[in-house]
């Protein structure tokens with residue numbers, strides 16, 4: 001009776017598992033880790049598989065012994081429990097065998113960890129800085145530096161300001177305005193840090209995830225083999241818009257990379273006040289300048305935004321310590337700051353009518 005019931009349960013579980021497996025496969029759900037696109041990510045994947053096989057084998061063996069014992073030594077068969085309470089042999093065995101298994105598993109894992117830490121002699125270095133809620137990329141060898149934030153369409157959809165259905169937007173919440181463009185087959189050192197709170201830079205295809213911590217610089221590297229677009233996200237809860245600061249790494253061939261570098265260096269910096277405001281300020285103060293009551297003040301009609309320019313420049317340059325209002329002096333150029341401040345003084349019904357110039361901003365630095 002009992003055995004028959006048990007068999008039914010097992011059949012049932014197997015059928016539902018296989019159903020789950022096929023529906024998830026057809027829906028392109030990946031149940032496993034990604035293999036990624038770097039030698040390290042493949043090693044991480046292989047390690048994961050080795051450990052998975054080891055623990056599966058141990059699990060099967062342990063449960064087999066357990067179920068066998070339950071069945072063959074059950075009370076209805078007249079089994080009588082052994083009555084001993086100390087066995088040196090048993091205790092030594094169940095200590096030494098697991099220790100050996102752990103040591104054997106630790107050897108390849110440590111080798112990979114050491115390789116991951118080996119950041120010396122890179123071909124190039126990129127510094128990644130987390131901000132609430134965007135990323136900044138500095139190409140240390142090229143003097144290229146830019147912000148990368150959630151693309152406009154995703155942003156509109158998530159705020160309910162777009163007609164587009166979420167399902168119709170490819171890479172919804174996983175797309176940005178400026179990709180991090182990198183060459184393939186180069187050792188790229190990636191430094192992570194942050195300007196406000198702790199973030200984490202995570203692109204699964206690269207096989208690692210690293211915290212970006214204010215005041216610290218973490219050191220990592222990657223070597224991408226195949227051109228492609230690899231997406232990721234901030235992986236450390238960093239405040240209200242944590243879910244809206246994706247990462248897009250675009251790996252290209254060396255000539256394409258050099259052309260991109262050339263373009264970045266020669267194209268004039270575009271100063272579009274509305275766009276600058278949207279990128280840097282609207283997550284908190286909102287596109288309509290109304291802020292969010294209780295958290296972020298409205299700029300429409302704000303005493304500072306329509307008061308004397310000096311105080312307005314001061315709070316944008318230096319921020320307000322202890323609040324979410326960061327100092328934008330170190331982030332943005334005089335031209336960009338002058339454009340944003342002038343915009344704020346003359347948008348959403350603010351009509352101060354004055355023009356703040358880059359010279360005014362420079363004088364206040």
Ligand SMILES: [Cu+2]
Pocket residue numbers: 130131198199200234235236237238242245
């Ligand atoms: Cu973050």
